[in-house]
Amino acid sequence: MFAESVSGEESLRQDFEALTVSKRLVRSVSQKLKKKNYRGEAEEEDKVRGVALKCLTLYGRGGGCKVGADTSEEFGDPSSRRRSSANEEGKVYKPICGTEDNNFDCFSYGMKEKFWKKNNRKELELEESVRNSRMHIFLPDDILEMCLVRLPLTSLMNARLVCKKWRHLTTTPRFLRMRREGSYQNPWLFLFGAVKDGYCSGEIHALDVSQDQWHRIGAGILRGRFMFSVASIQDDVYIVGGCSSLTNFGRMDRSSFKTHKGVLVFSPLTKSWRKVSSMRYARSMPILGISEVSSDFLIIQSHQNRHDRRFPRSRVGGVSDVYEDPHRLSLRCQYRNAFDENEPSLLPNRKSYKFMRQRSEQSNIKGCKKFVLIAVGGLGCWDEPLDSGEIYDSLSNKWTEIQKLPIDFGVVCAGVVCNGMFYVCSENDKLAGYDIERGFWIGIQTSTFPPCVHEYYPKLVSCNGRLFMLSVSWCEGDGQIGRRNKAVRKLWELDLMYLTWTEVSVHPDAPMDWNPAFVADRNLVFGVEMFKIFGQVLDFFTVCDASDMEMNWNHISRNHMAHELDASSCMTKRMAVLHL
Amino acid sequence: MAFTWSKTIYMGLDPIFLTELSISIIIFSTIASSKKSRVSKIKTADNEIFEVEEAVATMSNTIKIMAGDCSGGVIPLNNVHSTIFARVIEWCKKHVDDGEDLEYYKGALKNCDATFFEVDQAVLYHLLTTANSLDIKPLLHQGCQRFVDMINGKTVEEIRQLLHIKNDFTNEEEDETRKKLWSSVVGMNSFILL
Numbered sequence: 001m002f003a004e005s006v007s008g009e010e011s012l013r014q015d016f017e018a019l020t021v022s023k024r025l026v027r028s029v030s031q032k033l034k035k036k037n038y039r040g041e042a043e044e045e046d047k048v049r050g051v052a053l054k055c056l057t058l059y060g061r062g063g064g065c066k067v068g069a070d071t072s073e074e075f076g077d078p079s080s081r082r083r084s085s086a087n088e089e090g091k092v093y094k095p096i097c098g099t100e101d102n103n104f105d106c107f108s109y110g111m112k113e114k115f116w117k118k119n120n121r122k123e124l125e126l127e128e129s130v131r132n133s134r135m136h137i138f139l140p141d142d143i144l145e146m147c148l149v150r151l152p153l154t155s156l157m158n159a160r161l162v163c164k165k166w167r168h169l170t171t172t173p174r175f176l177r178m179r180r181e182g183s184y185q186n187p188w189l190f191l192f193g194a195v196k197d198g199y200c201s202g203e204i205h206a207l208d209v210s211q212d213q214w215h216r217i218g219a220g221i222l223r224g225r226f227m228f229s230v231a232s233i234q235d236d237v238y239i240v241g242g243c244s245s246l247t248n249f250g251r252m253d254r255s256s257f258k259t260h261k262g263v264l265v266f267s268p269l270t271k272s273w274r275k276v277s278s279m280r281y282a283r284s285m286p287i288l289g290i291s292e293v294s295s296d297f298l299i300i301q302s303h304q305n306r307h308d309r310r311f312p313r314s315r316v317g318g319v320s321d322v323y324e325d326p327h328r329l330s331l332r333c334q335y336r337n338a339f340d341e342n343e344p345s346l347l348p349n350r351k352s353y354k355f356m357r358q359r360s361e362q363s364n365i366k367g368c369k370k371f372v373l374i375a376v377g378g379l380g381c382w383d384e385p386l387d388s389g390e391i392y393d394s395l396s397n398k399w400t401e402i403q404k405l406p407i408d409f410g411v412v413c414a415g416v417v418c419n420g421m422f423y424v425c426s427e428n429d430k431l432a433g434y435d436i437e438r439g440f441w442i443g444i445q446t447s448t449f450p451p452c453v454h455e456y457y458p459k460l461v462s463c464n465g466r467l468f469m470l471s472v473s474w475c476e477g478d479g480q481i482g483r484r485n486k487a488v489r490k491l492w493e494l495d496l497m498y499l500t501w502t503e504v505s506v507h508p509d510a511p512m513d514w515n516p517a518f519v520a521d522r523n524l525v526f527g528v529e530m531f532k533i534f535g536q537v538l539d540f541f542t543v544c545d546a547s548d549m550e551m552n553w554n555h556i557s558r559n560h561m562a563h564e565l566d567a568s569s570c571m572t573k574r575m576a577v578l579h580l
Numbered sequence: 581m582a583f584t585w586s587k588t589i590y591m592g593l594d595p596i597f598l599t600e601l602s603i604s605i606i607i608f609s610t611i612a613s614s615k616k617s618r619v620s621k622i623k624t625a626d627n628e629i630f631e632v633e634e635a636v637a638t639m640s641n642t643i644k645i646m647a648g649d650c651s652g653g654v655i656p657l658n659n660v661h662s663t664i665f666a667r668v669i670e671w672c673k674k675h676v677d678d679g680e681d682l683e684y685y686k687g688a689l690k691n692c693d694a695t696f697f698e699v700d701q702a703v704l705y706h707l708l709t710t711a712n713s714l715d716i717k718p719l720l721h722q723g724c725q726r727f728v729d730m731i732n733g734k735t736v737e738e739i740r741q742l743l744h745i746k747n748d749f750t751n752e753e754e755d756e757t758r759k760k761l762w763s764s765v766v767g768m769n770s771f772i773l774l
Contacts, residue, residue: 143708146720147727155728161736164748182686 145169149179152186153269153580154208185579186210189519189526189541190237190268192222192230193572194565199250200226200572206268207541207557209526214561221264221273224250227284228260229378232521232576233371238276238290239264240375241283252568259284259381263392269580277397279375280390286378287415289422291436292371299372299393299400299439370395372436374422376405377412385411389434403441406432414469416520418462419496425458425469431494447500450492456514463520463546467494468504470518470527472511487511491525491544491551505551509540517575523547528575532567620647621654628662629654632669639672641715659713664706671696671719678718685718689725697726701743704730 139147148159148170160167169175179185189207193200202222206215228242242260245253259282265274279286376389387405392398405412410428417423421442422434429449433442452458456472468491475486489507494500513529520526525544530537539562542553562569618634622643638644646655657665674692678684689697697704704726711719731739740747 138709139705140709140712143712143720143724147708147724150724150728151732155732155734158734158736158739159731161749161754162739162743162747163745166745 141165141169145175145178149175149182150184152184152208152210153188154211154213180579187521187524187526188268188578188580189528190230190232190576190578191528191561192239192574192576193226193228193569195226195252195569195572196565198252198566200224200252204266205561207561209543209556212557212559214557214559217268217271219266219273225260226252226572227379228574229286229288229375230574230576231288231290231373232519232578233290233292233373235267235269235578235580237266237268237576237578238288238373239266240288240373241279241286241378243284252566252572258282259379268578277392277399279392279399280401281386281388282381283375283378283386286375286386287412287424289374289376289415289417289424289434290371291417291420291422292369293436295370295395297370297372297437299391299396299398374402374415374417374434374436376402376415376422376424376434387412391436402434402439406441406443409443413457414460416460416462416467418467419465423460423462423467425460427457444499446494450490450501450503453487453511456487456511459516459518461518461520461525463525464523466546467496468492468520468525468546469494469501470507470516472514489516491553505544505553507542508553508555509542513570515571515573517573519575519577520546521577521579524577526575526577527553528573530562530565530570530573532570537562537565537567537569622665623654623656624660624662624665625658626662630662630665630669633673633676636669636672636676639676639716639718640668641717643714657714660710661706664703664710667696667703667707668710668714668716668719672716675718682717682721685721687725689722689729693722697722701730 144166148156148166151159156170160170187209189209191205191207194203194205195201196203200223202219202225204217204219204222206217207213208215222239224244225239225242226244229240231238231240240263243254243257244260245251246256246258247253261278261280261282263276263278265276267273371394373392373394374389375392376387378386380386387409389402389405390399391402393400405424408428409430409432410426412424413427415422415424417436420436422436423431423444424434425431429452431444431446431449433444434440435442450458450469450471451473453472453474458469458471461468461470470489470491472487472489475488487510489509489511491504491507492501493504495502507527509529511529512531512533516527516529518525518527523546525546527542527544528539529542530539532538539560541555541557543556544551544553619631620634620637620643622630622632622637624630634647638647643655643657660668671693674696699707704723708720708723708727711717711723730742734742739745
């Protein structure tokens with residue numbers, strides 16, 4: 001086995017000559033083995049002749065080739081072979097040490113060869129600096145930041161636990177802004193309202209869409225609450241209204257319940273909850289619309305301007321349904337005083353609340369982002385459908401009542417904000433829009449409304465400034481037997497200029513869920529349908545890309561997560577999407 | 581000079597004209613030759629001189645600026661070692677024609693670079709710091725992506741071991757964060773939210 005390695009060497013003669021010298025040295029060294037400073041000498045000679053001597057001293061000690069163990073990476077086959085038969089070699093080498101046998105020389109050939117190569121000073125210098133630097137964390141902070149900003153959320157969370165420096169680097173506002181603006185974020189779906197074993201556990205299920213991985217978040221604060229609505233903005237999810245059972249705490253029980261006015265805010269990134277100002281009216285299942293507005297936007301102002309307007313506004317080709325109640329003028333005075341009422345007490349995060357108050361005082365500073373949240377309709381304390389609406393200002397943390405829905409609008413069933421207008425549609429196939437800046441409702445007359453199957457109310461979504469509706473309709477029979485009674489869910493787009501509906505795409509799933517949730521963020525529209533079939537609760541998640549011309553729907557997360565949930569989750573489920 | 585002068589007079593040619601002509605020929609040839617193969621000379625910290633095509637060398641904004649200042653001389657890089665510089669230049673040569681679009685470099689590692697980045701940590705660190713100091717944004721982006729690929733998906737302890745980072749959290753701090761736990765259904769048990 002030694003012969004093989006020898007034949008591979010090029011400078012055999014050179015090494016052979018050098019070895020004759022080393023043999024002499026070996027004898028002298030072996031004689032000095034008992035001396036305590038033998039190692040020092042060996043090292044000195046090492047620098048001159050490479051490692052040959054060192055290995056021989058080790059042989060002398062009878063421990064086999066230990067040098068190979070240290071440098072095996074550089075040697076490849078020969079040394080590894082040697083290592084494996086170390087014991088044998090030790091036996092061979094022991095008596096050889098000090099004699100003129102050439103066998104052990106072959107080993108040192110290999111060593112020498114590599115070390116001649118290694119003698120290139122430049123390489124050694126770099127290696128040394130490399131080795132030294134490995135001891136310290138020398139990657140400059142700004143480069144480290146550039147690297148960490150690319151991490152997906154789950155890895156980022158782990159990175160925060162590595163050490164204090166990493167935690168600091170990844171939690172600064174600048175880092176978070178860099179992450180947001182650099183489009184290193186991925187969409188996450190949050191499913192609320194899961195009911196397990198009859199209890200509204202308050203558990204939130206989060207889907208990391210890019211990794212197709214589910215996470216569960218405990219949220220005790222939501223325990224017992226159901227029939228609320230959710231809306232997401234920036235990095236937060238707002239949970240508005242809802243009901244709780246009065247008799248069976250925690251259970252999904254509609255027999256005796258109370259309806260909430262309260263609004264909770266959930267921040268998944270910090271897994272923190274805070275409470276904001278409550279609504280004026282208790283609502284369950286309100287229709288929500290959320291939108292960023294300029295910091296100059298003031299709600300009170302828009303209300304003051306309203307009573308100056310005398311002429312009903314109308315959109316192209318339509319008759320306005322704006323409803324003016326002179327009676328409300330007196331009520332408005334009442335509300336104006338109520339603006340100064342104190343905010344309710346908050347949960348642990350008092351600091352953030354104080355911060356919000358200060359910010360509202362400084363809201364004149366440009367560039368300060370704020371948003372509004374509108375809640376209309378829903379069911380009141382006695383399960384009666386409501387037609388009132390209110391708007392929430394994030395900077396002032398106040399709810400203000402807005403104009404009621406047009407009188408014959410019907411029960412509002414879906415709504416979304418698009419281009420500064422809060423569009424809502426009713427169970428009577430009517431569409432209205434609330435102009436957020438100017439603060440009034442406009443009836444919108446469109447071309448033929450997409451047909452709807454009774455009880456399968458349409459849903460509205462908006463992305464990239466476009467307005468879409470998902471409605472279930474009967475399949476137009478092609479004359480084929482059996483097709484006439486088939487229902488299908490279609491995606492329609494409203495042309496905001498000409499107010500015409502055009503069919504965009506067909507949803508691949510048969511509409512088994514009459515209360516699906518559709519949400520959109522940036523260019524993606526996500527949908528979830530949940531229903532019980534064959535004794536199992538199944539969930540189907542789909543996604544559609546609005547930037548794609550055909551807007552085809554794809555399934556995501558085929559590993560069903562709903563199998564452990566109760567069938568009532570189908571009714572209580574709510575979904576929000578965030579880019580994290 | 582005197583010799584040439586006398587020769588030209590002998591040949592009947594106007595010496596002044598000839599001198600001017602020869603000067604302009606010299607100038608022209610220098611311009612021509614410099615346009616053909618503009619080579620930048622760069623000296624690294626360990627006094628090694630690299631001759632690199634200008635187009636490749638100016639992928640580094642720092643070198644571009646320094647070349648403007650040095651105008652033809654040797655550009656000194658006082659904090660770059662030759663071995664690392666050699667690698668950097670190798671990368672630049674491959675990507676000199678790829679265009680200016682940074683978005684292209686922000687994504688995943690390119691296939692052609694797969695082996696280039698198969699280096700040990702220390703070399704990667706040197707590549708990153710050099711790309712930063714020489715201001716070669718595409719290489720910096722790709723290097724960062726490689727770093728991220730190294731730590732993505734690893735547990736906290738694995739990251740610490742890999743990068744030789746000492747855990748400087750106290751037990752209380754760690755416990756506090758472990759309490760706020762997103763438990764994963766699929767079993768990624770190290771996913772922890774602060």
